[in-house]
Amino acid sequence: MAAPKEATEAQIAHQALLDELDIHSIHKSFRNASWRPNQRRNKNIKTILGDASRREASALATPQQEEASAAATPTADKHGGGGEDGLSTSGTSTPANATGNDNDNPNLAQASRSLSKLVLEKSLRSNGGGGGPGPSVTYTNIESAPSLAHTRRYCDITGLPAPYVDPKTRLRYHDKEVFGLIRTLPQGAAEQYLEARGAHTVLK
Numbered sequence: 001m002a003a004p005k006e007a008t009e010a011q012i013a014h015q016a017l018l019d020e021l022d023i024h025s026i027h028k029s030f031r032n033a034s035w036r037p038n039q040r041r042n043k044n045i046k047t048i049l050g051d052a053s054r055r056e057a058s059a060l061a062t063p064q065q066e067e068a069s070a071a072a073t074p075t076a077d078k079h080g081g082g083g084e085d086g087l088s089t090s091g092t093s094t095p096a097n098a099t100g101n102d103n104d105n106p107n108l109a110q111a112s113r114s115l116s117k118l119v120l121e122k123s124l125r126s127n128g129g130g131g132g133p134g135p136s137v138t139y140t141n142i143e144s145a146p147s148l149a150h151t152r153r154y155c156d157i158t159g160l161p162a163p164y165v166d167p168k169t170r171l172r173y174h175d176k177e178v179f180g181l182i183r184t185l186p187q188g189a190a191e192q193y194l195e196a197r198g199a200h201t202v203l204k
Helices: 002-021 045-078 096-126 176-183 189-197
Strands: none
Touching: 045 096
16 A cells, blocks of 8 residues: 555656646746737648748749740731631731730740749759759748757866856866866867857958
8 A cells, every 4th residue: 555655646746846847837928918819810830831832843843834835825826816817807917016915915924934933943053952952841940939948058178067158268167177278278279169169250
């Protein structure tokens, strides 16, 4: 009988520890208490990313089809209304202005489509895509929200927790022994430690 009682007490203590460490129960002063979510049916992030990737794929695939269809359609228009050999009295083949107005809109639309295709290909090339496809949009390559937890600082020499920073070299250190080692470093060594952390100064 003693073992189940101890197990129950351990479970209660474990649950109390979880409740104590839970960051969702902490009051967040930056949140507006009167805020309510929007009643409109908004798309979630997976739907938005899926639509964006489909749009990019269709923008890369469809211009070839549209160019082929655009190249085929003006030949039918030039023959004067579908096989009448240009002898029709409807007036569509007679004036030069009418044919020019009919062909202006397809040319503008085709030019805008080819321009958007060129811009998309150039952006893919500048992203390092080369001849292959660009980076695909997925659910996992979106950056997450900033964490509420404090950033932990570690010693640049030993990797231990570092509560101190040397004001001269800006290196983080664990204790006075490491500080003594930092003071004996040669001229460029401190900058190399900072470069390993990504905090070095780059002069342009």
